[in-house]
Amino acid sequence: MTSDFNINDLQLKYLELETLLDITNELNSFDQIPELLQEILVKSCAVLNASSGLILIEDDNSDVLHIGADFNLDISILKGLIFNKRKGIINELNETRKAFNFKIEQDSFLSKTLCKYGLMAPLLEKKNLVGVIILFDKESRKGISPFHDADANMLSAIATQASVAYNNIKLLESIKEAKTFNDNVMQSIVTGVFTTNLMGEINHINRAATNIINLEKEHVLGNHYEYIFESSQSITQLIAKCENESIVLSESQVKLEMNGKSTTVNISVSPLLNDLLEPIGSVVAMEDLSNIDKLKSTFKKYVSKQIVDQLLENEEMQNLGGQEQEATILFSDIRGFTSMSEGMAPNEVVETLNDYFNLMIEIIFKYNGTLDKIIGDALMVIYGAPNSTEKDTENAVLTAIEMQEKLIEFNQRRVINSQLPITIGIGINRGRVISGNIGSRQQMNFTVIGDSVNLASRLCSAAKADEIIVSETVWEYIQNNKSLKSRKLNPIKVKGKEKPIKIREIQYKRSSFNYEVAYNIIEEFLLHHLPKEYTYHTIDHIRDVVLQTERIAKKEKIGKEDIADLKLAAWLHDIGYIWEPNRHEARGAEYAYSILNSLRFPVQKINKICGMILATKIPQKPKNILEQIICDADLDYLGREDYSVNSLLLLKELRLKKQISEIEWLDIQYSFLSKHTYHTNTSITTRNKLKTKVLLSIKEKLKK
Amino acid sequence: MSDFITSVKENNSIVIIETNGYLNNVGGEAVSAIVYEKMAQGQMKFLINMAGTKIVNSIGVSILIEIIEKLQEVNGKIGYYNLAPIVAKTFNIMGLTKYSSVFETEEVAVNEL
Numbered sequence: 001m002t003s004d005f006n007i008n009d010l011q012l013k014y015l016e017l018e019t020l021l022d023i024t025n026e027l028n029s030f031d032q033i034p035e036l037l038q039e040i041l042v043k044s045c046a047v048l049n050a051s052s053g054l055i056l057i058e059d060d061n062s063d064v065l066h067i068g069a070d071f072n073l074d075i076s077i078l079k080g081l082i083f084n085k086r087k088g089i090i091n092e093l094n095e096t097r098k099a100f101n102f103k104i105e106q107d108s109f110l111s112k113t114l115c116k117y118g119l120m121a122p123l124l125e126k127k128n129l130v131g132v133i134i135l136f137d138k139e140s141r142k143g144i145s146p147f148h149d150a151d152a153n154m155l156s157a158i159a160t161q162a163s164v165a166y167n168n169i170k171l172l173e174s175i176k177e178a179k180t181f182n183d184n185v186m187q188s189i190v191t192g193v194f195t196t197n198l199m200g201e202i203n204h205i206n207r208a209a210t211n212i213i214n215l216e217k218e219h220v221l222g223n224h225y226e227y228i229f230e231s232s233q234s235i236t237q238l239i240a241k242c243e244n245e246s247i248v249l250s251e252s253q254v255k256l257e258m259n260g261k262s263t264t265v266n267i268s269v270s271p272l273l274n275d276l277l278e279p280i281g282s283v284v285a286m287e288d289l290s291n292i293d294k295l296k297s298t299f300k301k302y303v304s305k306q307i308v309d310q311l312l313e314n315e316e317m318q319n320l321g322g323q324e325q326e327a328t329i330l331f332s333d334i335r336g337f338t339s340m341s342e343g344m345a346p347n348e349v350v351e352t353l354n355d356y357f358n359l360m361i362e363i364i365f366k367y368n369g370t371l372d373k374i375i376g377d378a379l380m381v382i383y384g385a386p387n388s389t390e391k392d393t394e395n396a397v398l399t400a401i402e403m404q405e406k407l408i409e410f411n412q413r414r415v416i417n418s419q420l421p422i423t424i425g426i427g428i429n430r431g432r433v434i435s436g437n438i439g440s441r442q443q444m445n446f447t448v449i450g451d452s453v454n455l456a457s458r459l460c461s462a463a464k465a466d467e468i469i470v471s472e473t474v475w476e477y478i479q480n481n482k483s484l485k486s487r488k489l490n491p492i493k494v495k496g497k498e499k500p501i502k503i504r505e506i507q508y509k510r511s512s513f514n515y516e517v518a519y520n521i522i523e524e525f526l527l528h529h530l531p532k533e534y535t536y537h538t539i540d541h542i543r544d545v546v547l548q549t550e551r552i553a554k555k556e557k558i559g560k561e562d563i564a565d566l567k568l569a570a571w572l573h574d575i576g577y578i579w580e581p582n583r584h585e586a587r588g589a590e591y592a593y594s595i596l597n598s599l600r601f602p603v604q605k606i607n608k609i610c611g612m613i614l615a616t617k618i619p620q621k622p623k624n625i626l627e628q629i630i631c632d633a634d635l636d637y638l639g640r641e642d643y644s645v646n647s648l649l650l651l652k653e654l655r656l657k658k659q660i661s662e663i664e665w666l667d668i669q670y671s672f673l674s675k676h677t678y679h680t681n682t683s684i685t686t687r688n689k690l691k692t693k694v695l696l697s698i699k700e701k702l703k704k
Numbered sequence: 705m706s707d708f709i710t711s712v713k714e715n716n717s718i719v720i721i722e723t724n725g726y727l728n729n730v731g732g733e734a735v736s737a738i739v740y741e742k743m744a745q746g747q748m749k750f751l752i753n754m755a756g757t758k759i760v761n762s763i764g765v766s767i768l769i770e771i772i773e774k775l776q777e778v779n780g781k782i783g784y785y786n787l788a789p790i791v792a793k794t795f796n797i798m799g800l801t802k803y804s805s806v807f808e809t810e811e812v813a814v815n816e817l
Contacts, residue, residue, distance in 0.1 A: 012762060015797045022790070042759050046794070049761045051728060072726050139729040139763040 016154055019047040023158055027165035033057075036169060037069035040133065040162040045071050047158075048151050050135035051144060052115065056083045056090070057123070057131040065090065068131065077112045085129055089120070094129040097122050099156035101147035110134070119147035121159035125167050133159050192265070192286035195272055196239065200224045203281070212288050214261040225284075231257045235267060235284075242269040242282050253289070264289045327384040328396040328430040328474065329453050330369065331460035332360070332403060334377040335423045352414075353377060356422060359410055363402045367395035372447050378460070382448050385435040393430050393477040397484060400426040400468040401508045409517045415595045416521045427459025428470040430477060451496070458494040459503060466510060472502040513601055515564045519546075522571045529578045536650040537577050546570040548633035553626075555682040562626055565605060569612035569630055576613075585617040619675065628679035632687075638676060639687025643694050663702075670698045706734035710756060712742075716814050718749040724756030727791075731757070732767025739771050739782070748780035751813050755786035765798045772803045781805075785813045 023043055030036040037055045045053045054075075057068030065083040067075055085094045089108065093100070099121035104110045110118060115136035123131030133155060137144040186193060192209030194202050202220050210217050213228070220228055229235045234254050242249050250268035265286040272281040334340075334356070341349045360379060364371055368389070369381040381399065384392035403426065411421035431452025455471060463469040469489070478484055485507040491500035526539050549570040553563045572592045576584030579591075589610040596606040608626070615627035620635075622628040637646040651665050660668070673695045678684045708731040711722040719742045725731060739750055750771075768782075775782055783805040787795070795801050807813035 011798055015762065015794060018793065018797060043790075045726070046759045046761045046790075049728070049763050051730070072728075139761060141729070141763060141766060143729075 016047050019043055020154070020157055020161070023161050027161055028168065030165060031169060031172065033166065033169050033173075034068065036162075036165055037131075038071075040158065040165075041069045041071045044133060044155055044158050045135055048119065048135055048147065048154060049139045050119070050147075051137040051139050052113070053133070053135040054078075055123075055131060055133050058085070058129075065132065073113060073136070077114075081109050081112070083109075083132075085132075090129075090132055093120050093122050093132060097124060097127065097129065099152040099159065101149070101152050103146065104136075110136075116144060117146040119151055119155055121152070121155040123159055123163045123166055125163065125170070130163070131166065133162070190288075192288060193283065194220070195281055195283045196225050197281040198279070200226065200239075200243070202228060208288070209284075209286060212258075212263055212265060212286050213256065214259040214263075229258075238267060238269050239282055239284060242271055243279070246271045246279055256286075323436060324432055324434055325385060326388065326430065327382055327433045327435065327448055327452070328393045328428060328477075329433070329448065329456035330379075330381040330383070330396045330400060330426065330428045331457045332379045332381075332400070332424050332426045333460050333463075335425055335465040337377040337422070340420055340422075352419070352422070356410065359406055360403055363406060364399055366402070367399040368392075369395065369399055380453075380457075382435075385433065385448055393428075393474055394481055394484075396428050396430075397468070397470065397474065397478055397506055400428060400506065404466060404468065404508060404510070409514055412514065412518050412599055413521045415598045416518070416525050418595075421598055423465035425460055425463030425465060426468045427456050427461070427463050428468070428474050429453075429456035429459055430471065430473045431455070454496065455494065455501065458492075459501075462492050462494075462503070468506040468508070469503050470506055472504065475504045513599060515568060518568060519571055522568075522575070526571075526575060526578075531577065531581075533656060534577065534653055536646065536653040537574050538649075541646075542571065542574055544636070545573060545630070545633045548636040549630055552629045552633055552636075552680055552682045556625060556629060556680055558625070558629065565609055566612065566626055566629060569609045569626075570633060572609065573613045573616050573630065573634065585614050589613045620679075622679055625680070632678050632680050632683035635676065635678075636683065636687065638673060638694070639678070639683070639689070639691035641690070643690070666698055666702050670695065670702060673698065706730070706737075708734040709738060712738055714747075715751075715810070717747075718751055718814055718817055719747050720751045720753060720810065722753040722756065727754075727757050727760035727764035727768075729761075729763045729767070732764040736767055736771050740774070743774065743778065743780065748775070748778060749817055750775070750780070750782045751807075751810070751817060752782070752784045753786050753810065754784055754788070754791060757791060758788045760791050760794050762794075762798060765794065765800055768800060768804070769798075772800075776803075781817055783807055783813050783817050785810055 023040065026039065027036060030039065037057065041053045041055050044050065052072035053070070054067060054073060055069040056065035058065055063085050065085055067078065067083075083090060085091060089102065089110070099119065101117065101119045104113070104115055104118055113136055117137050119135040119138075121133045122129050123133065135147065135151075135155065138147045138151065139145075186204070186206040187208075189206065190208055192206065192212040194205035194209045197203050201222055201224055203222075205217055205220050210220065213220070215228070225239050226236050229239075232254070234251065235256070238249050238251060241247075248268065248270045250266070252266045254265050254267050256263045256265055265288055267287075268285050270283050270285075271279045272283045274280045341352075344352070356377075357374065357379070361371055364379070364381050367383075368391075369383050370385070371379065372382050373380040381396070383396045383399075389395075403424065407422065407424060411423075414421055429452050431450070433448035433450040433452050435448045459469045459471060470486070475486055479486075486504040487507060489503050489505050491502050493500050523539065523543075526542060530537070530539060546567050549566045550563060553566050558566070569592075572588055574584060574588065575591055576587030576589075580587040592609050592613060593606055596609060597603075611623065612627050612630045615622045615631055616634045620631040622631045637643055640646075647669060651660060654660055673691065676691075678687055678691075708723055708725050708727075709721060710724045711720075713720050713722075719739075721735060721738055723731065723735065727735075735752065742750070772782055774780075781804070784795070785807040786809075787806055792806060795806065805813075805817065807816065
């Protein structure tokens with residue numbers, strides 16, 4: 001062998017130094033502990049000619065170490081071994097914290113590696129042992145040999161560098177972990193939070209805050225809060241004040257207009273301080289009140305606004321455990337709804353019920369009732385639970401009366417729209433009930449149960465259409481209110497009660513036809529249904545006839561009731577155009593008869609209304625003063641300044657059916673006006689003069 | 705064949721040995737055994753594909769030097785390709801590259817050896 005080929009000590013030292021330098025340069029580039037440990041081990045083995053090696057690393061919060069890296073070793077042979085840093089050779093290293101080489105004894109746990117010699121160096125964090133590098137069997141061309149002291153020094157140097165790199169990664173991991181933890185906390189809290197730095201720039205923002213301000217995180221971070229909250233001065237002023245005065249500030253119900261979204265928030269701003277308690281920015285917390293509003297809104301579908309607000313304000317009230325108390329229960333039920341709905345389409349049934357319930361529930365909440373259940377077409381309402389007042393029973397009765405009264409208007413609308421009317425019976429009882437949240441864990445409802453509830457239901461069953469039946473107990477509670485009237489009914493026998501139950505019927509002003517409501521509904525109906533192509537027989541003409549009817553009637557000294565009937569006839573006089581223009585008076589009268597009959601309008605008055613509608617047929621033949629009034633009102637424009645406008649609108653409408661020349665139209669007008677006479681003194685005196693003038697003007701035009 | 709040698713093939717009268725793992729005493733002995741066996745069969749040129757060997761120690765290097773000495777006696781040659789940077793650096797420091805060649809690829813190695 002030539003000297004050129006000998007690997008001399010100088011080359012080996014050079015390799016050691018280069019390896020150490022590499023380790024120094026490279027180790028800090030690792031950001032994962034397993035990769036770092038593997039690199040340390042492999043390079044240590046290579047530079048010190050070890051045949052294999054292990055790195056044991058600490059388990060968090062225990063004295064036990066685990067294998068963090070292995071090289072050229074079958075680690076399955078070490079399975080089940082516990083590497084305790086307080087025992088054996090590792091304890092020796094833990095105490096000395098200096099690298100040393102050793103011979104592996106037969107009784108040592110390392111004997112399982114089948115290696116003979118070892119070299120061990122500590123990985124330290126400050127003075128604590130956090131890991132161990134163990135190299136096995138130094139290789140030579142003659143076989144394996146013990147490591148030297150110089151090897152221990154070398155491994156010690158590597159271990160020192162490795163400890164720094166290991167601790168850096170651990171520190172980085174703990175910082176990342178803390179940041180992730182903080183981020184997760186920030187992201188999971190429902191309160192919107194953001195922080196600003198000393199420059200006023202937003203440097204952190206959580207998900208809830210981006211949702212509240214309706215902006216992406218990327219658009220917010222790095223921008224000044226005044227820029228982000230440009231349209232919400234109250235927030236910028238609050239943050240500015242907190243910055244200037246270093247005090248905690250808060251404001252409730254702040255309106256935020258952000259990026260097209262309007263939100264109401266409760267806001268608090270606190271100074272952000274460093275370890276030296278110097279301000280380094282602000283932290284802003286925003287509580288979105290929309291969810292509370294939504295909760296209130298949902299809750300208000302079942303409970304009146306007052307009760308929702310009381311429950312939300314008083315946490316103790318939310319603990320609705322079972323308790324016995326006095327309550328008033330109202331049941332209402334639609335009479336004959338099942339047979340009525342048989343002739344209706346399913347969507348019509350749902351629409352009818354929804355319209356009906358909307359109306360009724362509004363009344364229930366007006367009187368602080370709690371809607372307990374909707375059972376098919378029936379309603380169960382509680383008064384006095386969960387919280388009671390002196391007015392509970394009276395409120396229940398007032399609810400029932402208003403439900404019946406409002407149903408009259410409701411039915412007028414239905415009837416005018418050719419729908420069947422609805423009638424209801426109501427039963428009310430007062431007594432001891434068990435109230436509380438009753439149900440399963442999945443679904444729990446606040447309700448009341450007991451005999452008193454059952455009796456209320458039975459009273460409802462006993463009530464006929466339009467009736468309100470109450471128990472004697474209810475009447476005793478409300479009889480001091482002199483505006484409420486009742487009459488005794490025969491006691492009824494109910495299931496489960498031995499003695500007949502004393503009952504009363506609450507009296508209220510029934511079915512007085514509400515003219516004003518009827519006028520409005522008919523006007524609305526005409527607006528939607530009159531043929532759109534008509535230019536004369538429009539809602540404007542009908543409104544004019546109603547107006548003139550009332551004017552003439554008043555001049556003719558007609559009584560209030562007749563005027564109300566006249567106006568009703570005026571509203572209905574052209575309604576037949578919707579279905580049969582050629583016989584619209586007859587069709588209108590038929591419709592009027594049908595709806596007025598359904599609304600239990602007195603029969604003689606129905607005939608009177610129908611007579612007035614029929615009287616408007618040309619040539620007009622009114623048989624009484626009321627018919628004369630409506631006839632004059634219908635053609636009032638013949639003697640008015642706006643004759644020519646109305647005449648043109650009529651011509652346009654007539655031309656929808658046939659061609660009419662100008663001359664023909666003059667002939668038609670002349671013929672009509674010549675034959676027409678006003679019937680009432682009012683119209684004769686106020687309209688004849690102008691009508692004659694119009695007639696002469698047409699005559700002149702015809703001559704030309 | 706040991707675990708360290710994953711294949712032995714011939715290309716243009718050159719024996720190509722592919723290794724995998726730690727080139728230490730054991731790995732070096734495995735390579736020398738193949739080389740000496742092939743030399744006995746008259747082969748004079750050897751290439752080692754070291755793509756699978758990421759680490760080497762001085763004992764492994766000294767065995768390679770012994771192989772070079774044996775080959776020089778019969779005017780044979782040995783070269784290496786696909787070296788990891790750390791292996792190349794070690795070969796350089798240990799003086800191996802003065803007496804044997806390091807190539808980028810097998811194609812270059814076969815052409816130039």
